[in-house]
Amino acid sequence: MDTTQHKKTFYQNLFLKKRFFFAALPILIVTATLALEINSTPEVLNTSLINNSTAGDAERTAPETYAPFVASAVSMADSVPQTKDGIAITTRRDAPNQEIGISVNSEVTLTDQLAAVGKAFGKYLEAHDAWAVITSGKRTSEGQLDIIKERIVERGAEAKFPNLEDASVADWKTWLKAWQWLRRRHVPVNAPAAVPGADVRTSMHLEGRAMDLISDNLDHLRGMLADFSRSKFARNAPLHITAIVREPGCVHINLA
Numbered sequence: 001m002d003t004t005q006h007k008k009t010f011y012q013n014l015f016l017k018k019r020f021f022f023a024a025l026p027i028l029i030v031t032a033t034l035a036l037e038i039n040s041t042p043e044v045l046n047t048s049l050i051n052n053s054t055a056g057d058a059e060r061t062a063p064e065t066y067a068p069f070v071a072s073a074v075s076m077a078d079s080v081p082q083t084k085d086g087i088a089i090t091t092r093r094d095a096p097n098q099e100i101g102i103s104v105n106s107e108v109t110l111t112d113q114l115a116a117v118g119k120a121f122g123k124y125l126e127a128h129d130a131w132a133v134i135t136s137g138k139r140t141s142e143g144q145l146d147i148i149k150e151r152i153v154e155r156g157a158e159a160k161f162p163n164l165e166d167a168s169v170a171d172w173k174t175w176l177k178a179w180q181w182l183r184r185r186h187v188p189v190n191a192p193a194a195v196p197g198a199d200v201r202t203s204m205h206l207e208g209r210a211m212d213l214i215s216d217n218l219d220h221l222r223g224m225l226a227d228f229s230r231s232k233f234a235r236n237a238p239l240h241i242t243a244i245v246r247e248p249g250c251v252h253i254n255l256a
């Protein structure tokens, strides 16, 4: 094979290759277009995967930054009910919903003024990383009589006071002896009503001028209430603490 023939063959081959290239061009274009479509397809698939698994942990990018806020807003609204004054109501009696701040047991009645004092003390607690639960506020005379009945039953003394079960606040003869019996045993309970001529101490709770509170350390709570009463947190409250009594199982405050 001489050089010329070799060149001819080379160009012939090249021509054939070019022809093949141009013949193959439409196929290449279609392939490239398909490749682009395939490249874009996974994004669509991924998006649909994320959308399908939104309830799980698939949303790791932007949604995660606001998801906790959504969750806490939902839990505040759904599982942490509040009084009309905005004080958290305990979901489990005597247990704070949060480690910081004030909450109140569901059965407690708070007047607007008591609630304002409770909220002010709540601000103090938040500033001191502490918690407390309000376990008693304004009581009715009937509620106070119920407490006397409970304390008598707890001590197994029902037989001594046969009239007590059907006692009424107005008929003091039905409960006075039971109340005096408890007082002699230093049970902290006040009379449901004043009794003419008798040394009967009625409760400041009846007048909406007292609250009972608890925390994990009642002596510490007593100290905090004393500190709070002198602090800026108490300054704008409508009632001020006039007495703090460490009772068995709670700290009682009188307000005026």
Ligand SMILES: [Zn+2]
Binding pocket: 136, 205, 210, 211, 212, 252, 253
């Ligand atoms: Zn009390």
